[in-house]
Amino acid sequence: MRRFLSILSATVFSASLLSGAAQAGDASVPVLVPLTGFLSLEGTSQRNGAVLALKDAPAGVAVRSEVIDTGTSPEAAVTALERAAGGKVTAVAASMLGTQMLAMLPLAQEYGIPLVTVSGTASITEQGNPWVFRFFPGDAVTKEAHARYVAEELGKKRPAVIYQTTAYGQSGKAHLEQAFKRLGVEPVFEEGVDPAAKDLLPVLTKALAAKPDVLVLHLHSGPTALFIRQAAANGVEVPIVAGSAMHQPSTAALLEPAELKGVCAETAASPVSGGSPEVEAFTAAYRKAFNAEPDAFALGQYDGIRMVLEAVKGGAGSAEEVRKALSAGTHRGLAMTYRSDGKGNMAHSAVIVCYDGASRVPAIAKRYDNVTGVVR
């Protein structure tokens, strides 16, 4: 019920924004994200981050917005964008679902609307479309950090890589392979797992039979928790370095703190881990607004929309001017410093977080800033 009330309050908030009179220089930022379907967990975080950023708009910038659920189909996303494009739009907080982004991109170019997203799908910034801006590090960044932490910090040379059979999993596995190769590390085991798999003991058993010195996961939230629980129940002592799903507070909530002992994970950011007064203020505001814990997707989308609003505050009055500001500017966000690599990839940093076994809040163990060398 509290969840329902938080959604209701967000809707009321959106309505109140819409009721504001449109003025020259105002920002109109529709939020088109997947709130239902298999990506609703991440989409809700994305929505919350965008809504919070709009609520915290810089002084002097009046904001109009509405939230539209794009579900999981490309058609729904395109329809939502067409509906939003009916009025004057400054930028769109756009779906993190890659297939929806790919469908929206041609339309965004036609209408001239910047799409600000946290989608991890690599190909969205490989289309030569100047209207897309990704405020979440892609696999090229996060998997580099993942592999470097395993090889350089832990000194492991025999990783077993377990990944999801989805596009998300395949992409992560491919980048991990490349990163390990650059580091001179050869995985001793690699296997894909369907997200619907209920028992992960078979893959755990096969991985351990290959005598790895570290288990490297790139799984969705539920499977990550299931794997770690089964590893803990079977007394597995090989260290686990998981993908970004592990850093999500909702994943940690599925496990007992003791089961998390020694588990590490890569992520773009971990707002619940703190790190600066600004991040702690964001986390407090997020909890108050949504009665939930923020994750890296929420913070990335927050930073992205804040950069849009800062551009408006700086004088960008049209979508084209906002696009130029996002393309050429540098933004010091809460998670990291953002700058486009020329393709719309704005995020170039990642962190490794680790759990101590006493709580479900991880500590940041290692930062990998400016992995691509783009930020000056």
Added chain:
Amino acid sequence: MTTLQLLVNGVALGAAYALVALGFVLVLNATAAVNFAQGDLVMAGGLLAVALAPHIPAHLPLPGIVLLPVVMVLMAGLGLLLAAAAYLPLRRRPPVAVFISTIAAGIILQNGASVLFGPEPRAAPPLLTGGTLDLGGLVVAEQSLAIVVVAALLIAGQQWLFGRTQLGRRLRATAQDPEMARACGIPVTTMILTTFALGTAFAGAAGLLLANRYFVTPTAGGDLILKAYIAVTIGGWGSVPGAVAGALLIALFEVGVSSVLSYPVALGLLYATLLVILVARPQGLFGEAARRRA
């Protein structure tokens, strides 16, 4: 030891799938209706258990056992609503109308759960303590044993109900020929409502048990109904022992075969086996040839 460990896990997973298939078969046997909302009802049972768990007094040592009957009763009420909304108005229409209405009910449940509970995976409390037993190196989760025991009790109870009781005979008569049953004085509508209530109560039990071991999300129902449908198709349309055998066969592939080959290959082999069964024995392993499959 590893093989034994995998066997235990496979039996527990098979029992979990059997629990899901059980309510599906119950409605199918008593009304000849294919309830595609069954997976979403299991999800609803799991989330109901998650929602009720904080209200169980902290001093009770086994909250899951306390929750089980409460969840089953409340879910039975949901089953009555489902029957009233998605089956009774359409029961004289072609079977496809009920397929569609139960699919619609499932989607409503899914989106309703997403709004009320959020999209995060959740874990319900365990039936017992949630710990593991170390039997000479064999690690067995208590919840796995609970799933096996509860599934066995409910399956036996259903078999007894349909085979040995007057209510069961009335339910079967209603399924075979509602008009003749009515002519014989059987309250057909009451029988149908009873069936939906029982089937949904079983879904609630399955949801509570599964949500602890395998977690629950609002979108979890789709995969569960697929597994239930496959189990019933393999085992024989409407056969309870067949559904159990089908569920165990699915688990054999997911746990046993995937421990040798990869998981995607194991799934591929499962579906290939399903095709072979459909060709060689269309009525399923335990089914009667007369039954019509949806």
